[in-house]
Amino acid sequence: MRPVLLGAMSPESLMEELQASPSRALAARRLSELGMPTRKSEAYRYFEIDPLMEHDWDVLPVAPTGEIEETQRRIVITDGVVTALPADVEVQVGCSDAIDLDGAHFDPLYYLGHLMSREVISLRFRKDTRVTIVHRYTRPAKLLAYRTAIYVDANVHVQIAERYEGEGACGALILSGHDAFVSRDATLTLVKDQTLRIGDYTPIFSHRIKVDSQASCCLHSFDFGAGSGLQLIKAELHEHARIDADHLLYAKDHARRGTVSQIVHIGQSSLSNQRAKNILAEKARGIFDALIKVEHTGKYTKAHQNSKAILLNDGAYMASKPQLEIYIDDLEASHGSTTGQLDEAQLFYLRSRGIARDEARKMLILAFANELIDALEDEVLREELHRSFEEAYWGVTSVTCMETCHGCEDLAAESAAK
Amino acid sequence: MSTVVMDIDNLHARIGGKEILKGLNLQLEEGKVHAIMGPNGAGKSTLSKAITGHYDIEVLNGEIRYKGQNIVDWEPEDRALEGIFLSFQNPVEIPGVNNAYFLRTAVNAKRKHLGLPELNAAEFLREMKKLVAELGMKPEMISRSLNEGFSGGEKKRNEILQMMMLQPDVIILDEIDSGLDIDALRAVSEGINKMKDGKRSFLVITHYSRILDYIEPDYIHVLKDGKIIKTAGPELVAELEEKGYGAIEEA
Numbered sequence: 001m002r003p004v005l006l007g008a009m010s011p012e013s014l015m016e017e018l019q020a021s022p023s024r025a026l027a028a029r030r031l032s033e034l035g036m037p038t039r040k041s042e043a044y045r046y047f048e049i050d051p052l053m054e055h056d057w058d059v060l061p062v063a064p065t066g067e068i069e070e071t072q073r074r075i076v077i078t079d080g081v082v083t084a085l086p087a088d089v090e091v092q093v094g095c096s097d098a099i100d101l102d103g104a105h106f107d108p109l110y111y112l113g114h115l116m117s118r119e120v121i122s123l124r125f126r127k128d129t130r131v132t133i134v135h136r137y138t139r140p141a142k143l144l145a146y147r148t149a150i151y152v153d154a155n156v157h158v159q160i161a162e163r164y165e166g167e168g169a170c171g172a173l174i175l176s177g178h179d180a181f182v183s184r185d186a187t188l189t190l191v192k193d194q195t196l197r198i199g200d201y202t203p204i205f206s207h208r209i210k211v212d213s214q215a216s217c218c219l220h221s222f223d224f225g226a227g228s229g230l231q232l233i234k235a236e237l238h239e240h241a242r243i244d245a246d247h248l249l250y251a252k253d254h255a256r257r258g259t260v261s262q263i264v265h266i267g268q269s270s271l272s273n274q275r276a277k278n279i280l281a282e283k284a285r286g287i288f289d290a291l292i293k294v295e296h297t298g299k300y301t302k303a304h305q306n307s308k309a310i311l312l313n314d315g316a317y318m319a320s321k322p323q324l325e326i327y328i329d330d331l332e333a334s335h336g337s338t339t340g341q342l343d344e345a346q347l348f349y350l351r352s353r354g355i356a357r358d359e360a361r362k363m364l365i366l367a368f369a370n371e372l373i374d375a376l377e378d379e380v381l382r383e384e385l386h387r388s389f390e391e392a393y394w395g396v397t398s399v400t401c402m403e404t405c406h407g408c409e410d411l412a413a414e415s416a417a418k
Numbered sequence: 419m420s421t422v423v424m425d426i427d428n429l430h431a432r433i434g435g436k437e438i439l440k441g442l443n444l445q446l447e448e449g450k451v452h453a454i455m456g457p458n459g460a461g462k463s464t465l466s467k468a469i470t471g472h473y474d475i476e477v478l479n480g481e482i483r484y485k486g487q488n489i490v491d492w493e494p495e496d497r498a499l500e501g502i503f504l505s506f507q508n509p510v511e512i513p514g515v516n517n518a519y520f521l522r523t524a525v526n527a528k529r530k531h532l533g534l535p536e537l538n539a540a541e542f543l544r545e546m547k548k549l550v551a552e553l554g555m556k557p558e559m560i561s562r563s564l565n566e567g568f569s570g571g572e573k574k575r576n577e578i579l580q581m582m583m584l585q586p587d588v589i590i591l592d593e594i595d596s597g598l599d600i601d602a603l604r605a606v607s608e609g610i611n612k613m614k615d616g617k618r619s620f621l622v623i624t625h626y627s628r629i630l631d632y633i634e635p636d637y638i639h640v641l642k643d644g645k646i647i648k649t650a651g652p653e654l655v656a657e658l659e660e661k662g663y664g665a666i667e668e669a
Contacts, residue, residue, distance in 0.1 A: 344473055345510045352470050352506075353524035353580060354498035354531070363523070367514025367563075374514075 001143065003112065004053040007036030020115045026101050031111040043107055043260045046287045046319035047230050052173055052202060057143035060172075062118065075123070078136040080146030080176075082121055086131060099149050099179055102208040106262055107232040110206035113175040116145035120179070124151040130159040130378075135176070137169035137201055145175040152215075154183040161381055163193045164203065172201040177232075179208045182215040182241075191381055194223040194231065195388055205231040211241040213267060219243065220376060222385055223257055224250040224392030230287065232260045237298075239267030247276040248372040250392055251284035258287025258319070265298035272302070277372055278309040279365055279393075280316035288318075293325040294333070301328070305335040310342060310368055362394060420447040423619050424469075424588055429480035431468045437478065438464040440644035446588060447637075451620040453630055455655075456641035457663045462623045463507060465641065466592045469621075470504045471497050484588070498524075499531040501587030505577040505594050512564040517576070518546060520564050525583050549582050554605045570597030578609040589613065590621045595629035607632030627655045640666050 006014060011028035014020070020028060036053055037044040062080040069076070069084040076084035099120050105111065114120075137144065152158050166172070182188045194203065211217045215238075221231060235243050247259045263272045278286040288307045309318040322335040342364050350360035369389055376382045424446040431439040438461045446452055456462050467475045469482060471494040481488045489497055512520070526536040537545070546560060553575045565573050574594060581589060591610065595603055610620070610633050622633060630652070638654040639646045640663065648654070648666050658666070 343510075346512050348473055348494060349506070349510045349512065350515075350520070350524075351494040352498055352504055353520075353584065354495050354527045355520075355524055356495050356527070357493070359523065359527075360495075363515055363520065364512070367512060370514040 001059050002054060002056045003143075004036055006031070006112070014115060018115045019118075021118060023098060024101075024115050026103055027111040027114040030103065030105070031108050031115065034106075034108040034111070036112075037108050041108075043232060043289070044230075046258070046285065046289065047256055048228065052204075055173075057173060058141065059116070060139050060142035060144045062144075062146055073129075073131050075131055075133045076136060077121065077133065077146070077148070079138055080117075080121075080144055083136075084134075099147075100181070102179070102210075102234060102236075105206070105208055105234045107206045107234070107260075109175055109204055110177065110208065110232070110234070113145050113147055113177060113206055116175065117147040121146065121148045122151070123148065124153070125156050125158045126153050128157045130161075132161045132163070135162065135164045137164070137166040137172060137174060139172060140169055141171040142169075143173045143175070144169075147176065148178050150178050150180040150188065152180075152182045152186040152188045155185045156183070157187040157189075159189040159191070159378065161191045161193070161378075164195070166201045166203075169201040174201055174203040175206070176203065177206040177208070180210065180217070182209070182211045182217050184212045184214055186212070186215045187217070188215075189218040189377075190220070191376060191378070191385075192219070192221040192231075193385060193388060194221060194229065195225045195392060200227045202227060203229045203231075205229075207231065207233045209233065209235040209243070211235065211237050211243055211270075213239040213241060216242040217244075219245040220372070221245075221247045221259065222373070222388070223248070224389055225257060226251070226253055226255050228256045230258060230260060233262070235261070235263045235272075237263065237265050237267060237270035237272060240269045241267060242271040243273075245272070245274040246372045246375055247274075247288070248369055248389075249277070249286050249288075250279040250281075250369070250389065251286055252281035253284060254282070255284040256287070257284075259290065260287065261290045263290075263292045263303070265292070265294040265301040265303060267297065268299040268301070270298060270301050272304070274305045275372065276307040276320075277368060278307070278318055278320075279312065279368065280309060280318055281312040283313075283315040283317075285317045285319065288337075289321045291323045291325060292333070292335070294328055294331055296327045299328055299330050301331040301333070303331065303333040307337040308368075309337075309339040310365070311339060312341075312365075365393060366390070420449060422446065423448045423485065425481075425483040426465075426469075427481045427483065429465075429468060429482065430478040431464060431475050431480075432478060433464060433467075433474050433476070438644055439468060441480070442641075442645055444639060444646055446619045446621060448619055449614075449616040450636040451614070451622060451633060452637045452639060453622045453624060453635040453655075454639050454641050454646075455624060455627075455658060455663075458625075460641045460663075461644045462641055463592055464644075466504055466590045466621075466623055469497075469590060470494055470502060495527075498584075498586075499528060502590070503581055503584060503586035503588070504590045505574070505581060505592060507592040507596065509565050509573045509577055511566045511568070513566045515564045517562055517564050518543065518560045521546065521580060521583055524580070528584055546579070546583065549579055553579055553582075553609055554601075555579065571599060571602035574598055574606055575602065575609075578606050582609060582613065587617070588619045588621065590623065591629075592623045593625065594622070595624060595626065603629070603632065627659055630655055642666070 011032045014028040070087045071084045276288040292303045307320045320337040422445045426444040429442040522542045640648040
């Protein structure tokens with residue numbers, strides 16, 4: 001299948017070509033309206049999408065769900081199929097055909113993903129819980145499309161940690177993402193470690209997040225990967241809803257990675273706070289193309305957006321485009337973007353204390369990244385991400401508890417008492 | 419005369435194309451406190467930067483011989499490991515770098531350089547906490563980001579804490595008294611005086627004589643227009659206070 005050819009098709013032809021379920025008619029109509037993305041598309045302007053769209057892909061059929069392993073708090077999705085689930089009854093997982101699609105998503109691949117996914121993996125959370133979702137890709141050079149839906153019921157607080165394993169998926173294109181529905185007074189914390197450690201697949205994660213009245217969503221995405229990859233996020237905030245979105249990117253070599261997002265304030269007194277930190281080495285390109293839109297109905301909104309980038313080499317490049325689109329007067333909003341190099345004065349200060357240049361650079365880069373890693377409330381995840389970042393940046397980890405917590409103080413106190 | 423630990427000979431240095439040090443000569447003796455005084459723009463801070471290898475400084479001519487070697491081309495970290503310490507006039511804030519982690523890295527780099535075993539976290543924190551208490555610093559300074567949000571006095575105390583942990587041989591105090599209230603000045607001075615051991619040398623850079631009431635100098639050097647124009651004993655302070663720098667002429 002060559003995705004580029006789908007761009008010129010009518011909704012009916014798309015449905016037929018992709019053998020989509022009748023419930024996906026909206027997706028077909030929207031994809032037909034938007035067309036397939038090209039390098040001229042706003043959302044993909046800084047990302048080399050053309051070769052991916054023109055490639056003749058062998059589509060990986062998502063196999064029917066087979067035997068499911070029972071786990072503690074881990075959901076494993078292998079090549080789009082649930083292969084492990086927690087025994088815990090707090091989480092309901094099942095494939096569902098019916099899903100409330102976003103009729104105003106900006107990303108055509110959100111709709112293509114839905115058209116290609118016969119069934120959506122549906123996770124409903126009825127009680128407070130913490131789970132890990134492992135996405136595992138094993139098939140090289142295929143196009144894999146699958147979608148997940150996350151439902152957090154009213155007054156429920158959920159933390160989902162996600163990670164991706166793609167050792168066997170060299171050359172694959174993954175079209176995936178969540179449709180997340182956070183009900184009234186609920187909280188969803190989504191911690192995504194999108195690091196591509198081994199392998200070379202291209203993930204395009206297209207998400208839709210609906211945050212209901214007085215609900216909140218904390219989205220923390222960490223991407224210390226190589227190769228190309230993009231996450232596209234559309235979030236809508238209703239009355240008194242809140243989203244805190246942090247994105248930490250470290251990219252090197254010829255990587256092209258980043259975030260394209262739209263946060264739409266629909267309800268009044270809603271709040272968004274989006275922070276991006278990007279560390280780019282060698283010839284890497286980082287992308288932060290983010291729009292915050294405040295609708296006429298979004299009175300008393302607070303919307304803040306900031307992107308900071310450090311370029312470690314002359315060849316590194318940051319495409320940063322924070323934007324505000326506001327249709328009311330009564331609000332508080334800010335946005336900003338900085339791109340620069342490591343601070344010479346800070347570097348000198350560390351070196352003047354006997355710390356070698358490379359070690360000093362490492363400390364400053366870790367410090368830059370730490371702000372977003374330390375924002376995680378879950379200490380275990382925080383430790384994991386500190387380690388993950390060090391491994392990506394440094395090749396090995398030397399993270400000690402002193403860098404990330406203060407447990408050593410108790411240890412010191414104990415030794416002093418002895 | 420005592421052993422000379424640092425011998426600065428005919429040092430010419432510039433910052434951004436402007437020559438600031440114009441043939442400066444200075445000898446620091448082992449175990450002595452040398453005070454450098456001089457008007458604004460004389461080159462006092464430039465001298466401290468030249469000694470520590472600051473990136474702004476371009477040495478045009480002359481030598482800085484330290485422990486018998488010319489260190490003009492040395493990296494800043496090598497100078498520090500060999501025992502040169504600068505207490506900054508305005509220490510930079512480094513958000514995200516934990517104060518304890520930073521200092522332990524520095525202490526262990528020094529210990530490694532000296533062939534000593536590295537300190538583990540508990541050993542290090544025990545020592546650090548003791549000194550934090552001695553300096554009257556708040557215990558939470560240990561786990562805060564390096565200098566971030568510190569008051570002027572807290573920054574200076576943190577500089578002295580680093581000095582005490584690193585145990586350097588030559589200590590340059592660049593306007594250590596600026597921005598300090600009386601209590602902080604006393605605490606900082608006590609910390610410095612504790613470091614005097616008859617071997618360690620001090621170079622105290624200051625505008626005012628106030629700090630010299632607490633740290634008694636052995637020599638006073640007057641720096642003006644990029645050169646040391648007069649060197650004398652502590653009695654020179656009173657003369658400077660009375661007549662000002664304008665009255666001091668090159669010998």
